[in-house]
Amino acid sequence: MSQTVSSAxxxxxxxxxxxxxxxxxxxxxxxxxxxxxxxxVAAMLVGAGVExxxxxxxxxxxxxxxxxxxxxxxxAGAIVSxxxxxxxxxxxxxxxxxxxxxxxxxxPDQVAALREAGVSPRDMSMVEGLREGxxxxxxxxxxxxxxxxxxxTSGSTAKPKGVVFTNRTMTAYAANWSIEEPxxxxxxxxxxxxxxxxxxxxxxxxxxxxxxxxxxMEPQFDPARALDLIQRERITCFAAVPAFFEFxxxxxxxANADLSSLKLVxxxxxxxxxxxxETYRAKGIVIRQIYGQTEVGGNATIMPAHxxxxxxxKCGWGGAFIDIRVVRPDGSDCAPGEQGEILxxxxxxxxxxxxxxxxxxxxLRDGWLWSGDIGVLxxxxxxxxxxxxxxxxxxxxxxxxxxxxxxxxxxxxxxxEALAIAxxxxxxxxxxxxxxxxxxxxxxxxxxxxxxxxxxxxxxxRYVAFSADPLPRLAxxxxxxxxxxxxxxxxxxxxxxxx
Amino acid sequence: MTKAPSQLRVIPPHVPAHLVFDFxxxxxxRVGSDVHQTYSAAIAxxxxxxxxPQNGGHWMVQRMDAISAIATDPEHFSVRExxxxxxxxxPFFIPLSLDPPENLPYRRAMAPMxxxxxxxxxxxxxxxxxxxxxxxxxxxxxxxxxxxxxxxFPVSVFMELMGMDLSRLHxxxxxxxxxxxxxxxxxxxxALSGQILGVMKALIDEKRSTxxxxxxxxxxxxxxxxxxxxxxxxxxxxxxxxxxxxxxTVTNVTGFAYQQLAQMPDLQARLMADAExxxxxxxxxxxxxxxxxxxxxxxxxxxxxxGVPFREGDMVLNLLPxxxxxxxxxxxPHVLDIDRKKVAHVTFSTGPHLCIGHVLGRAxxxxxxxxxxxxxQSFSLAADKPRPFRTGTVMALEALPVSVNAAS
Numbered sequence: 001m002s003q004t005v006s007s008a009x010x011x012x013x014x015x016x017x018x019x020x021x022x023x024x025x026x027x028x029x030x031x032x033x034x035x036x037x038x039x040x041v042a043a044m045l046v047g048a049g050v051e052x053x054x055x056x057x058x059x060x061x062x063x064x065x066x067x068x069x070x071x072x073x074x075x076a077g078a079i080v081s082x083x084x085x086x087x088x089x090x091x092x093x094x095x096x097x098x099x100x101x102x103x104x105x106x107x108p109d110q111v112a113a114l115r116e117a118g119v120s121p122r123d124m125s126m127v128e129g130l131r132e133g134x135x136x137x138x139x140x141x142x143x144x145x146x147x148x149x150x151x152x153t154s155g156s157t158a159k160p161k162g163v164v165f166t167n168r169t170m171t172a173y174a175a176n177w178s179i180e181e182p183x184x185x186x187x188x189x190x191x192x193x194x195x196x197x198x199x200x201x202x203x204x205x206x207x208x209x210x211x212x213x214x215x216x217m218e219p220q221f222d223p224a225r226a227l228d229l230i231q232r233e234r235i236t237c238f239a240a241v242p243a244f245f246e247f248x249x250x251x252x253x254x255a256n257a258d259l260s261s262l263k264l265v266x267x268x269x270x271x272x273x274x275x276x277x278e279t280y281r282a283k284g285i286v287i288r289q290i291y292g293q294t295e296v297g298g299n300a301t302i303m304p305a306h307x308x309x310x311x312x313x314k315c316g317w318g319g320a321f322i323d324i325r326v327v328r329p330d331g332s333d334c335a336p337g338e339q340g341e342i343l344x345x346x347x348x349x350x351x352x353x354x355x356x357x358x359x360x361x362x363x364l365r366d367g368w369l370w371s372g373d374i375g376v377l378x379x380x381x382x383x384x385x386x387x388x389x390x391x392x393x394x395x396x397x398x399x400x401x402x403x404x405x406x407x408x409x410x411x412x413x414x415x416x417e418a419l420a421i422a423x424x425x426x427x428x429x430x431x432x433x434x435x436x437x438x439x440x441x442x443x444x445x446x447x448x449x450x451x452x453x454x455x456x457x458x459x460x461x462r463y464v465a466f467s468a469d470p471l472p473r474l475a476x477x478x479x480x481x482x483x484x485x486x487x488x489x490x491x492x493x494x495x496x497x498x499x
Numbered sequence: 500m501t502k503a504p505s506q507l508r509v510i511p512p513h514v515p516a517h518l519v520f521d522f523x524x525x526x527x528x529r530v531g532s533d534v535h536q537t538y539s540a541a542i543a544x545x546x547x548x549x550x551x552p553q554n555g556g557h558w559m560v561q562r563m564d565a566i567s568a569i570a571t572d573p574e575h576f577s578v579r580e581x582x583x584x585x586x587x588x589x590p591f592f593i594p595l596s597l598d599p600p601e602n603l604p605y606r607r608a609m610a611p612m613x614x615x616x617x618x619x620x621x622x623x624x625x626x627x628x629x630x631x632x633x634x635x636x637x638x639x640x641x642x643x644x645x646x647x648x649x650x651x652f653p654v655s656v657f658m659e660l661m662g663m664d665l666s667r668l669h670x671x672x673x674x675x676x677x678x679x680x681x682x683x684x685x686x687x688x689x690a691l692s693g694q695i696l697g698v699m700k701a702l703i704d705e706k707r708s709t710x711x712x713x714x715x716x717x718x719x720x721x722x723x724x725x726x727x728x729x730x731x732x733x734x735x736x737x738x739x740x741x742x743x744x745x746x747x748t749v750t751n752v753t754g755f756a757y758q759q760l761a762q763m764p765d766l767q768a769r770l771m772a773d774a775e776x777x778x779x780x781x782x783x784x785x786x787x788x789x790x791x792x793x794x795x796x797x798x799x800x801x802x803x804x805x806g807v808p809f810r811e812g813d814m815v816l817n818l819l820p821x822x823x824x825x826x827x828x829x830x831x832p833h834v835l836d837i838d839r840k841k842v843a844h845v846t847f848s849t850g851p852h853l854c855i856g857h858v859l860g861r862a863x864x865x866x867x868x869x870x871x872x873x874x875x876q877s878f879s880l881a882a883d884k885p886r887p888f889r890t891g892t893v894m895a896l897e898a899l900p901v902s903v904n905a906a907s
Contacts, residue, residue: 406588476692477590477592
C-alpha cells in the first residue's frame, strides 16, 4: 500500500495518533480513531459486496461519519461519489445515471429526495455505529492508480461533469504543497467551510489529512465564529473567497483581534483588492491570491507572499510540480501581456471526466489541462486570471452553470427564450438573474416554484426580467450573452428580489 | 436505478400506439455506410408518418405527399425551431427560421444571384475550380474523395460567389474544414464561427468601398422594400447561413453519389464516353437519390392531418431524402437510373423554404462530373477502408477512399 490516501492516514495514526484529524462543532476525531473507524467502514463495505472500482454515493451535510465513510470507501478501493446535499430529486437522478453507485448513503434530511430519485439509500447512522468496535481490516490494499473520487463540477454544459482523482493524483497534490509551503507542516490547523460534496471541501479534507494537519470544519461561514475560532484554536491556515475576508474585517472585534497564528492565508474566486490586502497587512497578514480549478486538483498556483504585497491581484507562477502556460487558440504560447487560455500540467490533476471520453479529450491534450479560463502572464511569468470561458455564475463560492438554469427556465410554459447572467450580490458575490422573452409576461412566482422544484436552492434565480423584444442574437443565430449582460448591467438595482 | 429523461422513450398521451416506431435519427444501429438504402429499409414497415420516441420524441415523415403537405403549411408547421430534441434558446437563422411572409424579402434579395442565368454565367469558374481540385487529388493515386474533392470544391465556389479574395483560398478552406469537423465541440465552433464572421465582416467593408457584381456587394445594395437595405448583422447572418447551406450539402450529396457511382462500372463507362451529354441527367438522379437534409418543423397550432394528431410543441422531421425515394412516386426508387424520366422530388424541399441554391448545387455536381471523366477512366472503392458517416438533420459521409485509373 504505497502512495495511497490510506497509507498516509495509517502513517499519521502511528505518528500522531492522538492529534485531531478533524474537529467539527467541538467534536474531535483523532487520527487513531479515523484510522480504526474507516477500517471498520471498509470492512463493512466489502461485506456488503462493494468491490474495487465500485462507486459509493454519499448525500449528507458534513459530519464525522461522512469523513469516516470517505476514508473507508477509499480504503476499500471503491470510489467516493458525493452528491450535493442541496440537490433536488431530478438532479440526483441525473447524477446517479452516470455514476451507477453500488451503495448510496444518506443523511436524515436527504433520504426523501433520494427515494424520490428512485434509490433506497442506507442511513448514515449505519456508519456512525461503526465508530467503536473491534479492529477490522479489508483483506486487500488499494493501489495507487485506483480512482478515489468523482467530483461533480459545473461546466458550460447543462449537465455536470465528474472529475476523477486517484490515490496517486491526490497524494501528488498534497506532496507538491508540502514541498512548496513550509508554512503548513504536519500539525497545522486549518479552517474549512465548504461542504464535503464540493471540490473545495473534499480536496481540503483529503489534502490536509494526507499532510497530517487538523481540519476545523465549520458548518457554514459565520464571520464572528471564524474570528473567534482563529484566536481560540490558534488557526494557522485559512482559505476563502475575498468577500469572506471583508465580512471578518467588518466585525467590530476585528480591530483588537490577535491573528498572529495565521501563517498561510489565501483567497480565490475573485480578485484580492489593494484595500483588502492593506486591511490585513495592518494585522501582519498577507492575503495571497490563488488560482486553480477542480480539474487541476484544486489550487494550481499561489502568489508568493513577498510578491503579493506589490501585486495582490496576481496568482503566482505555478508550483514545484505545476507548470502553467497561456496559449492562443492554435496552441502557441502567448507573448507576455497577451491574453489567452490558461493551460496547466501537474501530477495532481484529474485523470479525466467520469465516463465522458469526449469532454476528457477536450480538456486533456498532450498532457496539458485546458482550463477554459482566460489569463495573462507578465514578463516575469506571473499569472493574472482575467475571465472564465466557461459560463458560470459563482454564488457564495458555489459554481452555477448558466446553461443548467436556462434549461429549467425554458421548460416553463410561455417562455420562448431565456438567459441566466450573474448579478452582483453583497452577500454571495454573484447571484442568478434571468432575462426571458415570450408573448406575454409569465407568473414569476410560479416560475420560481418550477425552478425550486427542479434546481438546488442556490441555483434558483433571484431576479427575473421580462423582455418584450426577442433577446439579441449573434450572426451565428445564437443568443448573444455579452449583449444581454450589457443591457442588464444595472437591472438588479431596479428589479425586486423574487426569493 | 432511475433513468434521466434524455434516455427515456417519450410518448405523449396524444400519440396513438399504432403510430409509434422506434428510430434514433442520430445513431440507429440499422443504418450503415450506404446511408440512404439502409435508412429506407429500417423504416420501410413504419407508417407514412410515425412517432419516434427517441431524442425527446418527434414525428418523422417519410412519404413525398405528406412532406409536401407539411412543408407548404407554415400556419401549423413553423421553422421557428429546428433542433431535435428541442433545446433551450434554439438558434435563429435568417431567413431559415422565419416563416412567410417574413422570409420573403430576404429570398428576393438572394434570388437573382441564384437563378439559371447567374449560375450559367458562373459555370466557367466552377469548371476551372473542379479541374484544379481533381488534378491535385489525382496526383495522390489513392485518395479520400471527401477530403480531397467533395469538401474543397464547394468552399471554392462559395468564395467565388461571394467575391472573396482567392489568394486566401487555403486559409479559408482550412477554416471551413475545421468548422465542419468540429461540429460536436461547442467551444471550437464558437471560436471558428467568430473567425468566419470576421472574414465576412472584412468582406463587407471591402465591398462597401469597392463594389463588384458578386453576391456580397449585392447584399449590401439589395432593396428590402421601401428603400431599406440590410443591416450589417442581417448580412452577416445571411452569409453565415449560405456558408452552412452551401458546403455540407453539396459536399455530401456529391459524396454519397460518388460512393454509388464507384460501384457502377457500366455507368462510369457511359459517362466517360459522353460526359457532356449525360452529366446533367446524372446530377439530377444524384440529387434525387442522395439528398442529405432532413427539415425539422415545430407544430405551432394543433391539426389532424393524414390521420395524425399533430399537437402544439411537437417536433416534426421531414425526411426529404427518403421522400425522394418514395416507391409510390418512383419505379425502383433505390436504383440509380440516369435514363429515368424526370419527375419532381423533394430533396430541395418545397414551398416557402425551397432550397435557394438548387440550381447552383445541381450545376456544381454536373460540372464536377464532366471534369472528373475528362481525367478519370474508372474508379472504385478502396478495398477494406472504412467509410464513416453521420446521420441526424444533415446526413454526411465523412470519408470515401477511392482507387482511380486515370484517363490516358
